[in-house]
Amino acid sequence: MTQPAPFAADPLQSRGRLHPERISTFRSPFQRDRDRIIHSSAFRRLKHKTQVFIEHEGDYYRTRLTHSIEVAQVARTLSAALGLNTDLAEAIALAHDLGHTPFGHTGEDAMAALMEPYGGFDHNAQALRIVTMLEKHYADFDGLNLTWETLEGIAKHNGPLVGADGVPLKGPLPAALVEYNAQQDLWLHTYASAEAQVAAIADDVAYNHHDLHDGLRSGLFTEEDLMELPITGPAFAEVDQIYPGLDKMRRRHEALRRVFGVMVEDVIAVARTRLQAAEPENADAVRFLGTRIIRFSDRLFRELKVIRQFLFTRMYRAERVVAMRAEVTEVVRDLFALFMNDPALLPEEWRGDARHTGDEAALARVVADYVAGMTDRFALQEHARLLGTDPARFTRYIVSG
Template sequence: MIATTESCARTLACYASRPEESRGRLHGEADSPTRSPFQRDRDRIIHSAAFRRLQYKTQVFVYHEGENFRTRLTHSLEVSQIARSISRVLGLDEDLSEALALAHDLGHTPFGHAGEDALQEVLAEFGGFDHNAQSLRIVTKLERRYVEFEGLNLTWETLEGLVKHNGPLTGPLAVRKDRPLPGAIAEYAQLHDLDLDSFAGAEAQVAALSDDIAYNNHDIDDGLRAGLFTIDDLADVPLVGPLFRKVTQDYPDADVSLRIHEVVRRMIGIMILDLTAETQRRIAQFNPRSAEDVRRLGRPLVAFSDEMRANDAALRQFLFTNMYRHFTVNRMTSKGRRVVKDLFRLLFAEPECLPPEWRRLADGKGTTKTARVVADYIAGMTDRFALDEHRRLFDMQEKP
């Protein structure tokens, strides 16, 4: 049972983020008569151009490699479904968890992590590139849908969850002490303090682990269907291997594709049950009485058990070796890196080649501002648009 008391709201646990207690938006707005602040955040994310572009952004495979593989959009929808389910069990605000799940990949470049690595390399002397910081930049600046302000003007809780879903960014608890604070986050925090030295609320923690559940399990599905590895290759992977043996024993005559679906379905269920059980154990141990207690706990409230973390690490290692570093994936990601670097180098050296609405934002050749404008332009591209733009700029037979 979830820990609640008579002082808690009927539908939310004491430690949940309460929409009526939101710290608000950078630019003040009247409340909606029909939707909570977190529901409005979710809806603004869904209606954004950046969210639509996720349809043609890579998860692992480039868009033209097959219609049945995950894209950033389908992945984000799967994460949101898992996050809502977990939040319902834990008494958290489902709308905030969903908003964070839907927004968590907005800052990803074309060609997945290959594109991010390429931008990080070419932007090294201009502050680098970080997809979480780019997500913040998109929702606070680059999306232009309102007359009175830039960005989507999301609530404080959604913005803090977007940048801190993996943990604090500054202070003694910082999750990446070896990395400087990305410039976009540091710049925005001067306007709107996101308490970067604390953990995010429980809803953001749920969204982060829902992301892990979704991509690990669905990469098994996509990797098997792409022929990058076989069911036999998974035999010694903890949890996954025994599950395939059990499903084969239960359904020996079932089609392979159905057995894969059954294993993935069971895996997701097992991981969700483990996460909710471990989180309920921590709730009982630490007894948080508010969302602020969760932020100041000094450790995550939402977590897997030690055994599941070990299983998750083993699966990640398998996927890294057998999928993400498979030679066919390496070849495509190599192409993606080259496309992104080519685009950046040309447009940075010749900003007059940018489309007019972007060229107006640049301030000349070789400047930091122009580098960031070019990075924003490229990061927002889909895989398909990046390939088309590369042809337009480098192929003499293509119309500009």
């Protein structure tokens, strides 16, 4: 087992939880965080939330749940190779998509536009809101009462959110993030821990890999198309050389697992070089380096940009995907407007919060919490039930069960 690096997060030196708890006899604080995330309601709902395709289009496409598990696997591999804390990296990876709306990024775009007058919406900030407030299972506190390090990683695994002067780097901060940070300072002006950076790059590795898989399965492009691209082209060529005449599915899998390996090995090599050069003395030293320490090499990053552009054109903006995006955007807009106009239509457990909000912005936040928490299937079913629309309109998306 790799000796922990001096810059690895030490669970015994954690900044603790907002609500102090006794240390577990058998599990470290970061292990408890991971377990609470796995047992949360929001994590279970990821089973029926999509990545690119509507969840009901086929059993083989990735959902937010399968994606999160894949990200966690990559994060554990990377963090173990680098001597980091695997439990913290895994916890952040498992939680990173908890705040996503139904219908993937399409739903988030719709919700962000709807919430712009009311403090904004961002899935990372919403994930923080879920684990600090919306999960209500424990007697002593709302949320999951995760450690500071896990919350920091959820909030800013992609980098600092404000400058040293406190001014937001990319527009106004979402209200959900501002609200929590006022209770517990998450150091929004620094980079996150090395473990959080690992979770972020693991997300990139996982979606680059599985979007290629899902795009091929959907028929939006072919293996021959991928032969023309960097990384994927050499991978298929290598498989053809070693296994001439291999059947289609095995050939695809063998090639894409090589693509996966190229990304993982690149990240490890680059991180080792950068960490050796920087020589951070502890976990906080990583936060204050002023740059992302866990990243792809410049060459691989350029090649991945070519692949992402290909996927954008052939997959994310494919005609049937665009048509689907338009329809599900309408679903999110309709549900939001419906509950804003008549909060009495909210379920009983949400009505109390809606009645006591006192202003339109607070009501909008309650409605956003409820709609964002819906699964694809439930959102489509509620749209048909509450608005009297013909359920057959969405038959190509809805399956029984």
